[in-house]
Amino acid sequence: MNRSLDRLTAEQQxxxxxxxxxxxxxxxxxxxxxxxxxxxxxLTLRAYGRHIG
Numbered sequence: 867m868n869r870s871l872d873r874l875t876a877e878q879q880x881x882x883x884x885x886x887x888x889x890x891x892x893x894x895x896x897x898x899x900x901x902x903x904x905x906x907x908x909l910t911l912r913a914y915g916r917h918i919g
């Protein structure tokens with residue numbers, strides 16, 4: 867589990883967000899789904915006691 871959480875933490879991009887996991891089929895889809903992916907990553911990390919600072 868720790869390795870998965872480490873990987874999730876390492877995937878955070880310079881602007882603070884996380885990338886989408888699926889290929890974008892249109893230019894706007896990444897913009898629409900990225901906030902959800904970022905919130906899910908933050909909630910997961912918080913649930914396991916990881917804090918992004």
